[in-house]
Amino acid sequence: MRKIILLLLFLAIFISCTTTGPGEPTSFRTGSQGVYINFVTNQPPLKIYDDESRASVLIEVQNLGAYSVGKQLDKIYLSGFDHNIVQPLDGAFNGKQIPNLEGKTAYTPTTSSRDFVEFVLSINPLSVSKYPFKTLATACYGYQTIAETIVCIDPNPFTRGVEKKACIPASVGLGTQGGPIAVGNVNVDARKGKTVFTIRVSNVGGGDVFRRDAMPQCSPYAQKELDFNELDFVEVTDVIVGVESIKPTCKGLINNNFLRLQGGSASFNCEVNTMNAGSEQVRPLIVKLDYAYRTTAFRDVEIVHVP
Amino acid sequence: MSRIFSSKKSVFLTILFLFVLSCTSDIFSGSEFTGSKGLNFYFDNNAPPAYVYEESAVPIRIFVENTGASNVVNGVYSLGIEEQYIKVDKKTDTINLKGKSLERPYGDQTQIIVEGKAKSVGSQEGINSVLSFSLCYPYETKANIITCIDSNPSSKEKKVCTVNPQSFSAGQAAPIGVTNIVPRMIIEKNGVRPQYIITIKNLDKGEIISSDYVNYFCTGKSIPTEQQNVIDVEVSLSDEKLVCNKNKLNLKDGSDELFCELQRIIPSVEGSYNSPLTVKLSYGYAQTITKKIRIESKN
Numbered sequence: 001m002r003k004i005i006l007l008l009l010f011l012a013i014f015i016s017c018t019t020t021g022p023g024e025p026t027s028f029r030t031g032s033q034g035v036y037i038n039f040v041t042n043q044p045p046l047k048i049y050d051d052e053s054r055a056s057v058l059i060e061v062q063n064l065g066a067y068s069v070g071k072q073l074d075k076i077y078l079s080g081f082d083h084n085i086v087q088p089l090d091g092a093f094n095g096k097q098i099p100n101l102e103g104k105t106a107y108t109p110t111t112s113s114r115d116f117v118e119f120v121l122s123i124n125p126l127s128v129s130k131y132p133f134k135t136l137a138t139a140c141y142g143y144q145t146i147a148e149t150i151v152c153i154d155p156n157p158f159t160r161g162v163e164k165k166a167c168i169p170a171s172v173g174l175g176t177q178g179g180p181i182a183v184g185n186v187n188v189d190a191r192k193g194k195t196v197f198t199i200r201v202s203n204v205g206g207g208d209v210f211r212r213d214a215m216p217q218c219s220p221y222a223q224k225e226l227d228f229n230e231l232d233f234v235e236v237t238d239v240i241v242g243v244e245s246i247k248p249t250c251k252g253l254i255n256n257n258f259l260r261l262q263g264g265s266a267s268f269n270c271e272v273n274t275m276n277a278g279s280e281q282v283r284p285l286i287v288k289l290d291y292a293y294r295t296t297a298f299r300d301v302e303i304v305h306v307p
Numbered sequence: 308m309s310r311i312f313s314s315k316k317s318v319f320l321t322i323l324f325l326f327v328l329s330c331t332s333d334i335f336s337g338s339e340f341t342g343s344k345g346l347n348f349y350f351d352n353n354a355p356p357a358y359v360y361e362e363s364a365v366p367i368r369i370f371v372e373n374t375g376a377s378n379v380v381n382g383v384y385s386l387g388i389e390e391q392y393i394k395v396d397k398k399t400d401t402i403n404l405k406g407k408s409l410e411r412p413y414g415d416q417t418q419i420i421v422e423g424k425a426k427s428v429g430s431q432e433g434i435n436s437v438l439s440f441s442l443c444y445p446y447e448t449k450a451n452i453i454t455c456i457d458s459n460p461s462s463k464e465k466k467v468c469t470v471n472p473q474s475f476s477a478g479q480a481a482p483i484g485v486t487n488i489v490p491r492m493i494i495e496k497n498g499v500r501p502q503y504i505i506t507i508k509n510l511d512k513g514e515i516i517s518s519d520y521v522n523y524f525c526t527g528k529s530i531p532t533e534q535q536n537v538i539d540v541e542v543s544l545s546d547e548k549l550v551c552n553k554n555k556l557n558l559k560d561g562s563d564e565l566f567c568e569l570q571r572i573i574p575s576v577e578g579s580y581n582s583p584l585t586v587k588l589s590y591g592y593a594q595t596i597t598k599k600i601r602i603e604s605k606n
Contacts, residue, residue: 080467082456082582084545126583127546128451129339129409133581134467220578225462296465307409 028109029178032204033064034143035098037076039299040116044135050126051306054089057119059137059297063101064112066178067144070100074141078119079220081133085303087122093221098141104178126305133302139295140218144237147174147183147287151197151241153272154280157190165280169195180205180295181234183287184265193275197241199287201234202265208294209234209261218294232261235290241272242283340407340480343510345375345446346382350598355423355438358601365393365423365600369440373404373414376480382444385525386421387595392436392602395423399525402444407480425602433603441595443525445518448481448588454544456582457492458499459575466579482511483538483558485586498572501544505586508562513594515558521591539589542567545582556588 043058059076063069075095078088090096099115102108152167169190176182180203187198203209214230216222235257239247252268253259259266351368359365367386373379382402388395404415428434452475455468470490478484487506492499509515516524517534524530538556542549542565549567556563 079578080580082545082580083577084547084582128583128585131581131583132453136465136467138465220464221576223576225459225464225575231463298467305409 028104028106029066029146029148030176031064031066031104031178032176032180032182034067034180034205034293035069035101035139035141035295036062036064037137037139037295037297038062039137039297044121044299044301046300046302048123048301048303049306050123050303053123055121055123057121057135057137059117059119060114061098061101061117061139062112062114063103065103065143065180066105066146067103068101069103069141069143070098071142072097073215074098075139075219076117077138077140077219077221078121078135079138080136080298081121082131085124085126085131086133087124089120089122095140095219098139123303126303129305131303132300135299135301136220137297137299138218138220140215140292142212142215142290142292143179143181144291145177145179145181145183145289147177147289149174149186149285150282151186151188151195151285152190152280152282153188153195153241153274153277154190155274155277156192156279158192167280167282169280176204179289180207180293181209181289181291183289186285186287190274194271194273196269196271197239197246197285198267198269199239200265200267201259201261201289203232203261205293205295207296208232209291210294211235211258212290212292215292218292233291234259234261236268236287237290238286238288239270240284240286240288244272246270246272339409339451340376341477342374342480343478343482343484345373345377345482345511345513345592346379346404346442346444346594347372347374348440348442348594349596350438350440355598355600357599358603359425360603360605361425361428362605363425365395365425367395367421367423367438369419369421370416371402371404371419371442372416373406374480375406375414375446375482376408376449377406377447379404379406379444379446381522382442383522383525384419385441385443385527387439387441388423389436392426392428392434393423393438393600394426395421397421402442428602428604431604433601436600436602437597438600439595439597441525441593443516443521443523443591443593445521445589445591446481446483447590448479448483448485448586450475450479450485450586450588452485452488452584452586453581454488454490454503454584455579456499456501456573456577457579458573458577459579460492460494460499462575464578468579468581478510481588482509482513482592483515483588483590484508484510486510486562488584493568495572498574498577500568500572502566502568503542503549503584505542505565505567506562507538507540507556507558507565507586507588509558511592511594513592516591516593518589518591521593524591524593537590538563540565541587543585543587544569547571
């Protein structure tokens, strides 16, 4: 009898500790990936025989981030082979459109959307016994990161006395926000009458970030490759504190818009006037970043000559 | 204690494995077949035997195998004997043997059988004689080397391969082989012009003679000097012929180098990719083996 009571008590405690209240929001802006691409197993197979004349390449495309893709310029390209031996029959030179893939939302915080892109290759008979090569899939797409956090602003950070404060300005670590470019942390520097935010942006996706208007240069077949003034650029589209855009106050941006990453990260700072703030208070800080991204995947293939 | 010992053993075996792997890292020989011989041939141990008696039969058997990847067509063999001591029914003939291929992993083999007879040694107790057997045959080496083309070397984009020199120590199933290639991507307007420095070596111990004159070696005719150590060469990149600084190599010192380049410029839009470089060598090869035989007096 005692054992049963103890068991029921334990069960009650266990259930109460693991239930979450109704309507608790789950953050969907998490993760360091945007579009992830991968060759489907056996498509192409590791060995292709040259009497087959055609080979299908199937690429799985997943949107792991919080922004939708599939616009006109979002494309996948296939390269890395000798065109005298392997000829793409469709789309490899101009790229194939990335399908419409919705990003994570508040209603689907853990679901990533997925689709497939197919290329068909023509295989010419070999004059050698085998031709091993590494095929490269390149995804070029536009993306956006929205970083949201709560910051404390204090119009009088150095008041005399030891009065209690509603909040104390402090730096905030943000982690990742459902995209390959992330706001890593925001340093809050409260001064009399204004608060300065130093915002650190990093490339956490493992690929290449570049300006959206340079999308055509992302293709491996482009006449002109991405150059110094296009690669490692992120556009800061807006910085909002509360309901006020403080983007015009931001310094450290090129042409007032772009942040150049060096060694994968960079910082810029913006300030908010706190003269009329009254007293210390918390406000939402939103940073919006716009950029284009390039992700790649490799697959080893061998074409074998059939005598 | 036993655990410590077994973990030390695992570490040792791993290090040994890595060492062996690094020593054998030249796994790709530049051909689907490896080897540094064309025709391999030897006297049978007992034919001829080490000792025969005068005026008795001298059986001679030579085993010949094509261990390379090229077919031998109209090769010639020649048996050299001291006619005052031995006579034979046939001293020379043609030989044809197919080489290795994808359908046939082992080349053709044959036995050359010659019936001889030892002559009288007169008043001597015995004499030593030397038999020689020469094979002369036209042969080919076809080296297929997968090489990296980088049409935009200064680009920072991800590349599927790296342009690097390659060495081949295992041969390409022929007595003459490509041992080294050094590729260079010369940047020109809007692209690159691939260039290659190719080293070719005599990997076996035979004589190199132009394929048109190789049979002279076995038939005793005089070979013009300019036809000795000469190899015809053709190089192509993905079936496009390269222009080389010479179309005949001279391997007087055992090796020679060749410089070739592609006539057209590969545009930078083609990116980086692997492409087969084919080096085709045509030549004649001549080798000789010998065996001593003692002819004893019957008395």
